[in-house]
Amino acid sequence: MSYQNELYQQVILDHNKNPRNFREIGETAHSCNGHNPLCGDKINIYLKIAPGDVIEDVSFTGSGCAISKASASLMTTFLKGKTAAEAKLVFDEFHKMVLGDLDPATQEHHLGKLTIFQGVREFSSRIKCASLAWHTLICAIDKTGETTME
Amino acid sequence: MAHFDVEKIRADFPMLAALEGGKPLVYLDNAATTHKPWAVxxxxxxxxxxxxxxxxxxxxxxxxxxxxxxxxxxxxxxxxxxxxxxxxxxxxxxxxxxxxxxxxxxxxxxxxxxxxxxxxxxxxxxxxxxxxxxxxxxxxxxxxxxxxxxxxxxxxxxxxxxxxxxxxxxxxxxxxxxxxxxxxxxxxxxxxxxxxxxxxxxxxxxxxxxxxxxxxxxxxxxxxxxxxxxxxxxxxxxxxxxxxxxxxxxxxxxxxxxxxxxxxxxxxxxxxxxxxxxxxxxxxxxxxxxxxxxxxIGMDNIAAYEHELLEYGTKILSKVPGLHIIGTAPHKGAILSFTMDAAHPHDIVTIIDQEGVCARGGHHCAQPLMTRYGVPATARASLAFYNTKREIDCLAKALQKVLEVFA
The missing domain is CATH 3.40.640.10 (Type I PLP-dependent aspartate aminotransferase-like (Major domain))
Incomplete structure (x- = not known):
């Protein structure tokens, strides 16, 4: 399979070109600015968490490569209606998948359409691009303000 | 300038004969590090x-x-x-x-x-x-x-x-x-x-x-x-x-x-x-x-040949639609930094890497300079006297792939 199919799939290219939930949320209680010093990517995540820990709204702003932008965009569409605890579980699975420690084809998971990022595991220099939004999300849930990928 | 026999020089550098993913290695990251001749x-x-x-x-x-x-x-x-x-x-x-x-x-x-x-x-x-x-x-x-x-x-x-x-x-x-x-x-x-x-x-x-x-x-x-x-x-x-x-x-x-x-x-x-x-x-x-x-080899010969490569590379890259060269001083070394409207530098280098072209994307340890130009990163092809015009053509061809993927 070529890299075009593995990494730059149509869905990823589409989310890069037309990112979903690309906006700030006013009066938000939760937000975090994520930064990858290696490439300069910046992703800011905004979260509105309803009673019962349900993610009522989630959005992002920032600049970065196609992989980091598409990952943030897809993440926001995936998370709405899920609880913060579910989000943390999916982060864990997502992280394992991009590191090559979880194979969605043979192992149980809750990743749904996010499995589209499994091709990233073949491109070690791009793993942080795919996971920046997720690290920033966890930081936003925990209200820590900012996070840096090391 | 006397004839600069680049093929003879390339034979001195074993790494240049390497394949990258089955394709001939086109090494354009010489500002980061260079390969060694047999003499070394x-x-x-x-x-x-x-x-x-x-x-x-x-x-x-x-x-x-x-x-x-x-x-x-x-x-x-x-x-x-x-x-x-x-x-x-x-x-x-x-x-x-x-x-x-x-x-x-x-x-x-x-x-x-x-x-x-x-x-x-x-x-x-x-x-x-x-x-x-x-x-x-x-x-x-x-x-x-x-x-x-x-x-x-x-x-x-x-x-x-x-x-x-x-x-x-x-x-x-x-x-x-x-x-x-x-x-x-x-x-x-x-x-x-x-x-x-x-x-x-x-x-x-x-x-x-x-x-x-x-x-x-x-x-x-x-x-x-x-x-x-x-x-x-x-x-x-x-x-x-x-x-x-x-x-x-x-x-x-x-x-x-x-x-x-x-x-x-x-x-x-x-x-x-x-x-x-x-x-x-x-x-x-x-x-x-x-x-x-x-x-x-002679440093003046090296400088003259690299200048020729730089002029050729500048001409070729300028033809790529939506590509902007950053750094156009009249007196410059053979380094071509650029951005593309179609793609982020990180995506550019991943795609051209699949074509065998090694170039760097990032801030190049010069963040105040990136801030000066208002860009988070650039892609960079940095040339050496063992590079050839053919390799610059390979880069241009690989950049066409970038345009295709991000069409």
């Missing part, structure tokens, strides 16, 4: 297998011969950059350590509260952060000279930053991102008139043009071995002898002392004072072989 590889292997011993210690013949070869390498470097005295050549682990050494030792002796250090907007972090840290530590002030949109130092603005408080100017001879070659001789004259010393970062100039530190009249000149076809883990700090002679040591320990008692240590004269511990013996001897190799 063989010299290190010969030394390690037939001549190796520690230097400057042993009283046995093997050690004396190794010391002699090590010191020969110093003389080769001295001649290569036209220093007046071999004692002005300090071996380090690379340009980064060279600059840190200068910042530490010069700073300790000469920088105090309220003093000023001038750098430029185009410095690599290696020639920026050590000065920033030094200023923070001493309560000194770091002044940053601006550049034009084309990437040239604005000399009039630079001149305004010089004054009685200026103690040091740290400037790159060639920008690792823009390729701009700075008028370092003129800068030294201006700085000296203001009573300041000058450190020139030669990491990107030494491998690509003839260097004459006496002609430039800089006080320090720093460069790396691994960017000039030599081994990684080697570097040089040149300093004028009378300046080095009054500076305190940087790293201390063995091999840099005159006498040690329980109360007090006195230190060796330069360069020994600045070379504590066992040096990278084989690697320095390999660096000497790299100098011989480059001298054999």
């Amino acid at each position: 590889i063989d010299r290190i292997r010969d030394f390690d297998s037939k001549e190796y011993a520690t230097v400057r210690r042993g009283s046995y013949r093997l050690g004396e011969r190794a010391t002699d070869m090590f010191e020969q390498a110093r003389k080769k470097v001295q001649k290569f950059i036209n220093a007046s005295d071999h004692r002005e050549i300090i071996f380090t682990s690379g340009a980064t350590q060279s600059i840190n050494l200068a910042a530490y030792s010069f700073g300790k002796k000469f920088i105090g509260a309220g003093d000023e250090i001038v750098v430029t907007q185009m410095e690599h972090h290696a020639n920026f952060v050590p000065w920033q840290l030094l200023c923070q530590e001493k309560g000194a002030v770091l002044r940053v000279a601006p550049i034009t949109d084309s990437g040239e130092l604005i000399i009039e603005e630079f001149a305004k930053l010089l004054g009685p408080k200026t103690k040091l100017v740290a400037v790159t001879m060639c920008s690792n991102v823009l390729g701009t070659v700075n008028p370092v001789k003129e800068i030294c004259k201006m700085a000296h008139d203001a009573g300041a010393k000058v450190l020139v970062d030669g990491a990107q100039s030494t491998p690509h043009m003839a260097i004459d530190v006496r002609g430039i009249d800089c006080d320090f000149y720093a460069f790396s071995g691994h960017k000039m076809y030599g081994p990684s883990g080697t570097g040089v700090l040149y300093g004028k002898y009378e300046l080095l002679d009054v500076l305190p040591p940087y790293v201390s320990g063995g091999d840099m002392i005159n006498a040690v008692s329980l109360e007090k240590t006195t230190f060796s004269k330069p360069p020994g004072r600045f070379e504590a511990g066992t040096p990278a013996i084989s690697q320095v001897i390999g660096l000497g072989a790299a100098v011989d190799y480059l001298t054999g």
Whole structure:
């Protein structure tokens, strides 16, 4: 399979070109600015968490490569209606998948359409691009303000 | 210019015959590190297998011969950059350590509260952060000279930053991102008139043009071995002898002392004072072989051929739709930084890598410069005298792939 199919799939290219939930949320209680010093990517995540820990709204702003932008965009569409605890579980699975420690084809998971990022595991220099939004999300849930990928 | 037989030169570099993902390797990241010719590889292997011993210690013949070869390498470097005295050549682990050494030792002796250090907007972090840290530590002030949109130092603005408080100017001879070659001789004259010393970062100039530190009249000149076809883990700090002679040591320990008692240590004269511990013996001897190799080809021949490559590359890349070259100074080295409307630099380099083309995407350790241009990153093709026009065509073809993927 070529890299075009593995990494730059149509869905990823589409989310890069037309990112979903690309906006700030006013009066938000939760937000975090994520930064990858290696490439300069910046992703800011905004979260509105309803009673019962349900993610009522989630959005992002920032600049970065196609992989980091598409990952943030897809993440926001995936998370709405899920609880913060579910989000943390999916982060864990997502992280394992991009590191090559979880194979969605043979192992149980809750990743749904996010499995589209499994091709990233073949491109070690791009793993942080795919996971920046997720690290920033966890930081936003925990209200820590900012996070840096090391 | 005499005919430059690049295919003959390529045969000297075994790595250039490598395949990358089944495709011929097109290596365009020479500003990061360069490949080694057989002359360097063989010299290190010969030394390690037939001549190796520690230097400057042993009283046995093997050690004396190794010391002699090590010191020969110093003389080769001295001649290569036209220093007046071999004692002005300090071996380090690379340009980064060279600059840190200068910042530490010069700073300790000469920088105090309220003093000023001038750098430029185009410095690599290696020639920026050590000065920033030094200023923070001493309560000194770091002044940053601006550049034009084309990437040239604005000399009039630079001149305004010089004054009685200026103690040091740290400037790159060639920008690792823009390729701009700075008028370092003129800068030294201006700085000296203001009573300041000058450190020139030669990491990107030494491998690509003839260097004459006496002609430039800089006080320090720093460069790396691994960017000039030599081994990684080697570097040089040149300093004028009378300046080095009054500076305190940087790293201390063995091999840099005159006498040690329980109360007090006195230190060796330069360069020994600045070379504590066992040096990278084989690697320095390999660096000497790299100098011989480059001298054999001729730095002026190398500069002329690389300029031809730069002109060709500029022409070819300018034809790629939506591509913007960053750094268009009239006097520049063979470095092509660019952005594309279609794709982020990180995506560009991933896609061209799949076509066998190694280039770098990122901030190139020059974040203040990225800020100056309002970009988070650039893609960069940096050329060497073993690159060819055909390889530039490969780059252009690979960039068409980027346009296809991000259509």
